[in-house]
Amino acid sequence: MSIDVEELKSAWGHPLFRVGEYLYCVDKSKGERLYCRCIRGKSDNCGARAIVDKVDFEIAVLRAIEEIFPMAEIRGCNFHFTQALWRKVQHEGLSGLYGSDPALERYIKGVMALSLVPLHRLDDAWLEVEAESPGVGFVGHEKLVRFKDYFIRTWMDNDTIFPRSLWNHHGNLGVRTTNHLEGWHSSLNKKIKSAHVNIYELISHLKKEEHDQRLQRVLLDAGNPPRPPKRKYKILND
Incomplete structure (x- = not known):
């Protein structure tokens, strides 16, 4: 067999x-x-x-x-969490801009790092990351808006199938x-x-x-x- x-x-x-x-x-x-x-x-x-x-x-x-x-x-x-975000970056055609635009790179990394922020500070941290997002003049603005919508809908909303407590690792001293x-x-x-x-x-x-x-x-x-x-x-x- x-x-x-x-x-x-x-x-x-x-x-x-x-x-x-x-x-x-x-x-x-x-x-x-x-x-x-x-x-x-x-x-x-x-x-x-x-x-x-x-x-x-x-x-x-x-x-x-x-x-x-x-x-x-x-x-x-946590690896699968960041991998899912990166796949969405690729799906929206932002990966090519990621390596050439420091503001976009900093923003995407900031979103990925939200998994390490205390749960009670997550909303504030998200607003701080969002405030540093490339603006309307960014060449990939519409693609970035779709990425943001995906992140909010899939990972941040209260009624998502992946609640914040599932992907948040703040205070986790073991394997992530x-x-x-x-x-x-x-x-x-x-x-x-x-x-x-x-x-x-x-x-x-x-x-x-x-x-x-x-x-x-x-x-x-x-x-x-x-x-x-x-x-x-x-x-x-x-």
């Missing part, structure tokens, strides 16, 4: 401030029902009780977490992205070296991953400090 590696889903946790995987599942489907099964497996089989869940902004995942862990604090991946998860999947793909793999070979790889994770947990329990973050990330956090 051949498995598409892209069909592999994994649920992760943060024991002792170190990221580690809890659960693997393979399924061709997507959607809320599948994610509910995965999250229930994380809860029932691993004893995991979500307090904070880091996710991308897939609506089916958000609804599944809310169903299984109604009291969980859900935060979206799901890049560690995507990095793990990328690493596994390189080890397997094939887009399609026999299921028994995949299980063999996952058993080795589990063994490595258990070993890391033993070391942490024995008092070994977790691997320190790279210097550039430490500077950003400070």
Whole structure:
């Protein structure tokens, strides 16, 4: 039986401030029902009780977490947040102007940085960023207006499907992205070296991953400090 590696889903946790995987599942489907099964497996089989869940902004995942862990604090991946904004910049044809217009570049970066502003100051911060926006004389003014409308409608309005608390990371001293998860999947793909793999070979790889994770947990329990973050990330956090 051949498995598409892209069909592999994994649920992760943060024991002792170190990221580690809890659960693997393979399924061709997507959607809320599948994610509910995965999250229930994380809860029932691993004893995991979500307090904070880091996710991308897939609506089916958000609804599944809310169903299984109604009291969980859900935060979206900050990388996916800024990536969504940048895709809109590209979609509106502003990316070419971004590199040549300092005012536009400063404005877009300011919008992206709103995820790090205290929630109670978000409206004021948005007005401050908006005050520095390129004016009517800007060559891409109409495109920029459409970008602003998108940002307000999708991320700022009170009735948006992505509430501010979902994408705001002020005060979050832990991970702000799901890049560690995507990095793990990328690493596994390189080890397997094939887009399609026999299921028994995949299980063999996952058993080795589990063994490595258990070993890391033993070391942490024995008092070994977790691997320190790279210097550039430490500077950003400070």
